[in-house]
Amino acid sequence: MAAISREEVAHLARLSRLAVTEEELDRFAGQLDVILQSVARVGEVAAEEIPPTSHSVPLTNVYRDDVPTPSLTQDEALSGAPDAYEGRFRVPRILDEED
Amino acid sequence: MSDLTRMSAADLSKLITAKQVSAVEVATAHLDRIAAVDDRVHAFLHVDREGALEAAAAVDRGEITGPLAGVPIAVKDVVTTKGIPTTAASKILEGWKPPYDATIVERLKKAGMPILGKTNMDEFAMGSSTEYSAYGPTNNPWDLGRIPGGSGGGSAAAIAAYEAPLAIGTDTGGSIRQPGAVTGTVGAKPTYGGTSRYGLIAFSSSLDTPGPCARTVEDTALLHAVIAGHDPRDSTSINQAVPDVVRAAQIGKNGDLSGVKLGVVKEFTGDGSEPGVSAAFKESLEALVKLGAEVVEVSCPHFQYALPAYYLIAPSECSSNLARFDGVRYGLREGDDGNRSLEEVMSLTREAGFGPEVKRRIIIGTYALSSGYYDAYYGQAQKVRTLITRDFQSAFEKVDVLVSPTTPFVAFPFGSRTSDPYQMYLADLFTIPTNLYGGPAISVPCGLSEGLPVGFQIMAPTMADDRMYRVAAALESAVGTLTPPAL
Numbered sequence: 001m002a003a004i005s006r007e008e009v010a011h012l013a014r015l016s017r018l019a020v021t022e023e024e025l026d027r028f029a030g031q032l033d034v035i036l037q038s039v040a041r042v043g044e045v046a047a048e049e050i051p052p053t054s055h056s057v058p059l060t061n062v063y064r065d066d067v068p069t070p071s072l073t074q075d076e077a078l079s080g081a082p083d084a085y086e087g088r089f090r091v092p093r094i095l096d097e098e099d
Numbered sequence: 100m101s102d103l104t105r106m107s108a109a110d111l112s113k114l115i116t117a118k119q120v121s122a123v124e125v126a127t128a129h130l131d132r133i134a135a136v137d138d139r140v141h142a143f144l145h146v147d148r149e150g151a152l153e154a155a156a157a158v159d160r161g162e163i164t165g166p167l168a169g170v171p172i173a174v175k176d177v178v179t180t181k182g183i184p185t186t187a188a189s190k191i192l193e194g195w196k197p198p199y200d201a202t203i204v205e206r207l208k209k210a211g212m213p214i215l216g217k218t219n220m221d222e223f224a225m226g227s228s229t230e231y232s233a234y235g236p237t238n239n240p241w242d243l244g245r246i247p248g249g250s251g252g253g254s255a256a257a258i259a260a261y262e263a264p265l266a267i268g269t270d271t272g273g274s275i276r277q278p279g280a281v282t283g284t285v286g287a288k289p290t291y292g293g294t295s296r297y298g299l300i301a302f303s304s305s306l307d308t309p310g311p312c313a314r315t316v317e318d319t320a321l322l323h324a325v326i327a328g329h330d331p332r333d334s335t336s337i338n339q340a341v342p343d344v345v346r347a348a349q350i351g352k353n354g355d356l357s358g359v360k361l362g363v364v365k366e367f368t369g370d371g372s373e374p375g376v377s378a379a380f381k382e383s384l385e386a387l388v389k390l391g392a393e394v395v396e397v398s399c400p401h402f403q404y405a406l407p408a409y410y411l412i413a414p415s416e417c418s419s420n421l422a423r424f425d426g427v428r429y430g431l432r433e434g435d436d437g438n439r440s441l442e443e444v445m446s447l448t449r450e451a452g453f454g455p456e457v458k459r460r461i462i463i464g465t466y467a468l469s470s471g472y473y474d475a476y477y478g479q480a481q482k483v484r485t486l487i488t489r490d491f492q493s494a495f496e497k498v499d500v501l502v503s504p505t506t507p508f509v510a511f512p513f514g515s516r517t518s519d520p521y522q523m524y525l526a527d528l529f530t531i532p533t534n535l536y537g538g539p540a541i542s543v544p545c546g547l548s549e550g551l552p553v554g555f556q557i558m559a560p561t562m563a564d565d566r567m568y569r570v571a572a573a574l575e576s577a578v579g580t581l582t583p584p585a586l
Contacts, residue, residue: 056538
């Protein structure tokens with residue numbers, strides 16, 4: 001049985017904000033199925049009592065002294081923006097017409 | 100004067116310090132070499148001739164001194180360089196000039212090392228061959244029809260082709276070590292947190308580790324010492340003294356490994372490696388025994404689950420990290436015709452800007468993190484990560500370092516592993532456990548199989564980077580370095 005269907009891949013692509021083509025969906029569905037069947041092997045390990053590791057360096061809440069230092073200027077911060085307007089990032093419309 | 104591009108960084112440094120050669124001459128020799136061969140190798144995505152010569156001139160004026168002052172370097176294109184294009188080999192960042200330097204780049208500049216340019220890689224460091232670069236692959240200097248490894252194939256090929264004596268790489272699952280192995284060069288992944296990630300374009304934040312690439316173990320250690328050390332701008336940076344890797348490499352060069360216990364991982368010795376790779380590994384092991392080392396077989400029962408665990412953890416982190424490429428603050432924006440919504444423009448931008456492997460990993464990561472699947476996939480992978488860490492810890496109670504081939508196969512021909520992505524993932528079979536554990540590991544050339552380089556991997560405990568350098572230098576003294584055929 002397939003681990004993942006073409007419909008699920010299409011749904012995940014939408015969640016990931018990827019406007020994938022039909023051709024890509026055909027290709028990815030098979031490839032992702034092979035990958036997921038392979039990585040599902042982690043389920044063979046008996047690990048109910050084992051704590052998870054998110055990170056190899058066991059650190060929590062690293063603080064530094066609150067000292068002001070120079071940062072990027074507004075121009076520098078906007079230098080790579082596809083579109084800027086009056087010192088701000090300009091974005092396409094966020095709300096639909098009827099909203 | 101012998102050819103400057105053939106010399107080690109250590110020797111170049113001596114000549115520059117003694118003023119027998121100028122830093123500008125050294126930089127020029129390498130820039131000329133790049134101009135002569137890079138149309139065939141394609142190790143570089145961008146060459147900064149002017150910037151490199153300017154930095155070299157500052158060294159010649161006596162403004163900067165130090166162990167590697169005037170020795171030029173190539174930097175992987177996933178590391179930000181102020182004002183110099185940085186793309187991570189992706190179309191989504193084409194033409195982007197970062198407004199700041201990565202910490203390691205700041206340290207290179209402070210050390211007086213001219214940056215020759217930015218090297219090719221798999222897009223966002225996802226891959227083992229550079230075939231996933233949006234700008235075309237890098238060709239292996241040993242055989243231009245074969246892959247140079249990945250993701251840092253450009254850095255490794257630049258060194259192997261004598262275009263640079265040193266390079267910076269990044270290692271998330273083997274991206275420094277596997278390219279080192281298949282190009283006959285040395286590559287080290289430092290302890291996670293030993294080198295700063297500030298200014299690294301993030302792929303998998305709990306695994307990404309920048310590190311040094313070179314042609315000799317001593318050069319690798321010299322570069323390691325320049326870039327390592329605590330950085331307050333990276334919250335996972337370890338605030339401890341850097342192990343003395345340069346001294347360890349010097350000690351190892353004497354070729355005495357009396358009392359050193361090498362652990363051979365039982366689970367890595369079965370099938371999986373090509374016969375020629377296994378043979379070169381065994382011969383090198385015998386050479387180390389002749390230097391006084393003792394070989395002990397150790398069992399790491401969970402290493403067989405490292406590859407599946409990694410290919411859940413890394414894509415999960417990638418799907419989150421790459422959300423920043425939204426067509427708003429930097430890079431590409433596609434389909435903004437004044438009518439489409441932000442969400443539509445975002446989806447079109449990411450569709451146009453990302454290549455197939457990046458899309459696959461974003462989708463896998465989104466799947467593994469989704470409710471209903473989280474516990475079975477991402478959560479379970481994190482538990483397996485704990486068990487792999489325990490395997491390392493218990494192995495290091497019995498031995499000083501673990502050893503294995505770096506990668507199961509030599510450089511493969513282009514196109515032979517791209518149709519089935521999982522076949523590509525197998526290139527990282529032996530390198531991935533270390534990333535999940537967080538310890539350091541190094542790949543050293545150990546011979547040829549069918550005329551192509553084989554790498555020998557040495558893995559050490561966390562913050563014992565010096566230990567692997569000692570063994571690596573001893574191995575190099577026994578088996579020598581490799582020289583590719585003339586281009």
